[in-house]
Amino acid sequence: MREDIQPQVSKRAAPRLSSVLKVVGILALALFLNLLILALPPSWFEGWGNLAYLGVFAITALANASVFIPVPYPGLVARLATDLNVFGVALLGASGSALGETTAFLVGRAGKGVVEQTRFYGWLRSQLRTPVRAFAILFLLSAPPNPFFDVAGLTAGSIGVPYPIFVAATFSGRIIRMLILAYLGRAFL
DSSP states (O other): OHHHHHHHHHHHHHHHHHHHHHHHHHHHHHHHHHHHHHHSOGGGGTTOTTHHHHHHHHHHHHHHHOSSSOOOHHHHHHHHTTTSOHHHHHHHHHHHHHHHHHHHHHHHHHOTTOSOOOHHHHHHHHHTTSHHHHHHHHHHHHSSOOTTHHHHHHHHHHHTOOHHHHHHHHHHHHHHHHHHHHHHHHHHO
């Protein structure tokens, strides 16, 4: 009887290891792409002019709208902030980022059963019930780089957090993130 239990346990462990390896691979690819952008010569970015601001907006919107495709926006924000106005880069990067995160919010709004029932989801669900706490939690989760914000966006959409609260909190948090990236780019590049 115990021999029958052993193969079932190993069958369950294999998909978990596989999913961990996928996540590690995606993170490694994202890190590589960001380092590649940072390693590009400054001459590659010359001549972009005001189109660089539009590029920051578009790249951050795309990066935050996609969950599985690593788009190297931190490196681009840091690199472009060396030649452009730091606040302009941060403002447009945060705007694009908040707009991109709207996709997770709308998916949550459309499909209430999309989010897996985890402890983090349960905690988020209880925290996002009041507007002030929803703003604070979404702000705190959106400012630092973390993989949990997609779950927060899905949860916010699924429990009916008002969109203005979601986008204002996300935008505010992303302003902080973009300013940090921009100033790091200015300091080290």
